[in-house]
Amino acid sequence: MRWLCLIALVISANVLAEDLMPDQVRTSVNDVLYGQALFSLHSGDYQKALGLNQRLQNRAGKGYGKILDIHKATAQLGLGMGQRAKKQFYQLISSEKNQLIPGKARSHAWFYLAQHFYNKGDWKTALKSIRKVNIESIDSELKDEFHFLAATLELFEGKVKNADSHILGISQNSMWAAFAFTNLAISYTERDVHTSKVEAVFNKALLLTKYTSNPGDLVDKINLMAGQFFFSTGRGRSAIKHLKNVSLDGAFTPKALLTYGWALTEQWQYHDALQPWYMLKTSHSSLNQDVQETLIAIPHLLEKLNAKVMALGAFDYATKQYDEIISQLKKSADRLNTGEFIEPLLAQQIPDKWGAFEPVDLSLPNHPDRIYLKDVMSQGEFQGELKTLRDLHAMRYQLTTSLEHLSAFKDVSETRAKEYNKIKQDDRIKLTNRQIKGFEKRYKKLVAKVNKAFKNPDGRGLASASEKEQLQAFKGVTEKITNLKELTNFKSAHYKQRLRRVDGVLKWALSERYTKRKKQVSASLAALNNKLRDAKAQHKAAKLAYISAPKAFKGFNWKISKLEKKYFSELVSLGKVYQKQREKVGSIVKDDINDRQRRVMDYQLQARLAAARLFDETSNKERAVADTGAIQ
Amino acid sequence: MKATRSFVTILLCMVSLLASSTLMAANQAGLDASIEELKAEVVELNQELFELEEQLLYPATTSFAVYVSMTSVEDFDLHSIKINLDEQDVTSYLYSQQQIKALRRGGIQKIFTGNLKPGLHKLIAEIQGKDQDGRTLKRSVLAEFGKARSSKYLEVKISHNPKQNRPDFAIVEWK
Numbered sequence: 001m002r003w004l005c006l007i008a009l010v011i012s013a014n015v016l017a018e019d020l021m022p023d024q025v026r027t028s029v030n031d032v033l034y035g036q037a038l039f040s041l042h043s044g045d046y047q048k049a050l051g052l053n054q055r056l057q058n059r060a061g062k063g064y065g066k067i068l069d070i071h072k073a074t075a076q077l078g079l080g081m082g083q084r085a086k087k088q089f090y091q092l093i094s095s096e097k098n099q100l101i102p103g104k105a106r107s108h109a110w111f112y113l114a115q116h117f118y119n120k121g122d123w124k125t126a127l128k129s130i131r132k133v134n135i136e137s138i139d140s141e142l143k144d145e146f147h148f149l150a151a152t153l154e155l156f157e158g159k160v161k162n163a164d165s166h167i168l169g170i171s172q173n174s175m176w177a178a179f180a181f182t183n184l185a186i187s188y189t190e191r192d193v194h195t196s197k198v199e200a201v202f203n204k205a206l207l208l209t210k211y212t213s214n215p216g217d218l219v220d221k222i223n224l225m226a227g228q229f230f231f232s233t234g235r236g237r238s239a240i241k242h243l244k245n246v247s248l249d250g251a252f253t254p255k256a257l258l259t260y261g262w263a264l265t266e267q268w269q270y271h272d273a274l275q276p277w278y279m280l281k282t283s284h285s286s287l288n289q290d291v292q293e294t295l296i297a298i299p300h301l302l303e304k305l306n307a308k309v310m311a312l313g314a315f316d317y318a319t320k321q322y323d324e325i326i327s328q329l330k331k332s333a334d335r336l337n338t339g340e341f342i343e344p345l346l347a348q349q350i351p352d353k354w355g356a357f358e359p360v361d362l363s364l365p366n367h368p369d370r371i372y373l374k375d376v377m378s379q380g381e382f383q384g385e386l387k388t389l390r391d392l393h394a395m396r397y398q399l400t401t402s403l404e405h406l407s408a409f410k411d412v413s414e415t416r417a418k419e420y421n422k423i424k425q426d427d428r429i430k431l432t433n434r435q436i437k438g439f440e441k442r443y444k445k446l447v448a449k450v451n452k453a454f455k456n457p458d459g460r461g462l463a464s465a466s467e468k469e470q471l472q473a474f475k476g477v478t479e480k481i482t483n484l485k486e487l488t489n490f491k492s493a494h495y496k497q498r499l500r501r502v503d504g505v506l507k508w509a510l511s512e513r514y515t516k517r518k519k520q521v522s523a524s525l526a527a528l529n530n531k532l533r534d535a536k537a538q539h540k541a542a543k544l545a546y547i548s549a550p551k552a553f554k555g556f557n558w559k560i561s562k563l564e565k566k567y568f569s570e571l572v573s574l575g576k577v578y579q580k581q582r583e584k585v586g587s588i589v590k591d592d593i594n595d596r597q598r599r600v601m602d603y604q605l606q607a608r609l610a611a612a613r614l615f616d617e618t619s620n621k622e623r624a625v626a627d628t629g630a631i632q
Numbered sequence: 633m634k635a636t637r638s639f640v641t642i643l644l645c646m647v648s649l650l651a652s653s654t655l656m657a658a659n660q661a662g663l664d665a666s667i668e669e670l671k672a673e674v675v676e677l678n679q680e681l682f683e684l685e686e687q688l689l690y691p692a693t694t695s696f697a698v699y700v701s702m703t704s705v706e707d708f709d710l711h712s713i714k715i716n717l718d719e720q721d722v723t724s725y726l727y728s729q730q731q732i733k734a735l736r737r738g739g740i741q742k743i744f745t746g747n748l749k750p751g752l753h754k755l756i757a758e759i760q761g762k763d764q765d766g767r768t769l770k771r772s773v774l775a776e777f778g779k780a781r782s783s784k785y786l787e788v789k790i791s792h793n794p795k796q797n798r799p800d801f802a803i804v805e806w807k
Contacts (some may be wrong), residue, residue, distance in 0.1 A: 039739025051679030
């Protein structure tokens with residue numbers, strides 16, 4: 001089982017779901033929805049891609065055919081909906097008749113599917129998929145990885161010969177060769193293979209690590225594995241040789257120091273064995289399981305060195321340390337129940353990042369269970385379940401945020417409805433309409449009056465009363481002169497001329513007045529007319545606004561309420577599933593804590609028994625020395 | 633008799649163990665299925681919400697969108713695009729390698745959505761990237777367009793010019 005953990009680290013999690021798809025460039029430039037779906041899918045926004053895919057599938061008759069099914073399955077895979085995706089993919093790529101997927105794409109699809117199921121821990125399905133890959137069809141840069149994956153999966157199933165043929169297929173200067181040989185060596189350790197052969201494979205793997213991107217960690221791991229193997233088979237010297245090469249500041253240091261100490265003990269080098277264990281004890285937390293083992297191993301070794309009093313002290317110290325560890329583990333278990341354990345971890349996740357290809361952020365700054373959690377998090381099962389819980393947590397966040405959005409939309413809709421009603425209920429338009437009509441009527445009357453007044457251009461219409469009297473008098477005088485002329489042969493020319501002059505002066509004044517007044521009235525009338533026209537234009541614009549008042553709120557309230565209901569019910573269902581998943585993750589941690597507590601209690605019991613025995617022995621010795629002294 | 637009784641007891645124990653493990657497996661499968669079901673429902677709901685948002689916030693009479701496409705362009709590595717509408721920077725976007733790949737594979741990105749009044753408008757797209765020799769390339773493309781009381785879509789199109797063997801940039805109006 002330990003070697004499965006090694007390979008789990010090896011396969012990079014950067015396989016992307018869209019790699020399963022054949023290259024398919026959009027067929028229509030203007031089909032924006034399809035183009036957007038493609039962009040979302042290829043850029044890893046699977047949620048949006050799946051939503052758009054749904055819209056596209058609802059728009060029947062667009063001629064995309066099976067490609068939409070492939071997109072759907074791809075997006076489902078990306079969102080961690082493995083069961084649905086698996087079903088869909090198998091239907092699509094299993095059929096050799098499906099011309100949409102060319103042979104090369106099909107082989108790639110099988111390869112990536114295998115990788116995906118391998119990462120998920122579904123090795124049987126992964127093996128089935130990898131066996132369907134046609135090696136000739138895949139890209140040359142994937143060939144070594146393919147051989148590595150196939151070899152590993154064959155080894156899992158115990159098909160050693162198949163695995164060997166794949167390992168031989170890997171080129172020697174590829175990074176995958178080091179991993180493959182390591183896996184082969186670990187596989188040898190679990191089978192009855194001669195140690196010399198195992199050592200040769202381990203050495204080969206070490207030699208090939210130079211082709212990997214980060215050889216340090218892999219070298220440490222290989223040396224540790226080899227050391228553990230040789231120690232367990234009683235070959236202490238070989239074990240020491242490998243364990244010595246593990247770096248002192250790596251992830252594998254504690255285990256290497258512990259095994260190194262045991263290997264030296266087995267070689268009767270007790271003094272030397274104390275050194276790595278002291279180093280381990282002082283530089284690592286007591287929550288580390290290797291340190292816990294060291295706590296009891298040190299007094300055991302001291303006893304072997306016949307330093308019994310020191311051993312007794314060390315056993316007492318270990319007992320106290322174990323008490324503390326048990327209490328710390330109990331506190332962690334309590335925090336698990338009160339929600340202080342997993343919840344802070346979930347709270348630091350980015351809400352939009354979820355799905356099968358989004359890793360869980362496992363960094364834990366300032367968390368009381370940080371050291372312990374690091375240990376638990378290295379377990380594949382915990383990580384898988386935690387990822388699902390993270391997905392549910394992200395979905396819950398999305399649902400809550402969406403409800404907030406809906407509430408904001410409701411506000412928008414209500415504001416628009418208010419605006420609309422305000423415009424519709426406003427009387428100003430009717431009032432203005434009435435006023436404009438009144439003005440128009442008065443204007444017409446005024447124009448009629450003006451026309452009447454200015455009917456005679458001689459200006460008689462504008463004469464004052466005295467002027468009218470004068471005009472009348474002129475008329476009378478003219479008549480009198482005419483009569484006098486008929487009766488008395490009156491020479492009237494002189495009078496007539498004078499009268500005409502006076503009449504002319506008056507008429508000139510009247511005419512001047514007429515011209516001046518007409519100018520004034522015309523200007524006033526024009527201004528009035530302009531004002532009336534402006535008022536009419538304003539009225540027209542207001543009328544248009546009234547007619548075209550925004551009705552973009554109509555029907556939305558109903559839609560929003562319907563969606564809100566759906567969201568609420570979804571939130572309830574999600575709450576239930578979340579609780580179940582939370583319990584599942586919690587039970588993994590709880591079981592682990594229980595196991596650790598049991599182991600520590602076991603160590604503690606051993607330490608107490610040994611301390612009691614030593615106490616008894618040392619007391620008897622003192623008594624015996626005292627007795628001898630008394631006799632003497 | 634004693635042997636038969638103990639055999640029956642062992643058998644019962646085995647059956648109960650088997651039953652409990654089967655039940656656990658069924659529970660596990662049930663939980664997995666309901667999680668997948670939930671995921672599908674959440675995706676569907678979010679899509680509905682997205683459509684509602686588009687209809688409500690960007691009505692057909694005023695809606696305006698800018699898209700980006702980049703087909704058959706292998707000699708240009710897109711870094712960023714800045715959109716300036718009527719003398720105002722409205723959006724800018726930095727591209728990841730995955731997104732560039734998505735554009736090359738036929739994807740269209742909706743880079744900007746908004747509302748726009750009817751009338752004449754000016755859009756400038758500032759495109760930055762690297763050519764095949766690793767030199768920084770910065771181009772601005774301008775489009776003056778009219779908008780009526782209906783939706784308007786523009787596309788910033790990056791294509792390959794085979795004659796000059798260099799990328800071409802243009803803004804295309806969708807009819």
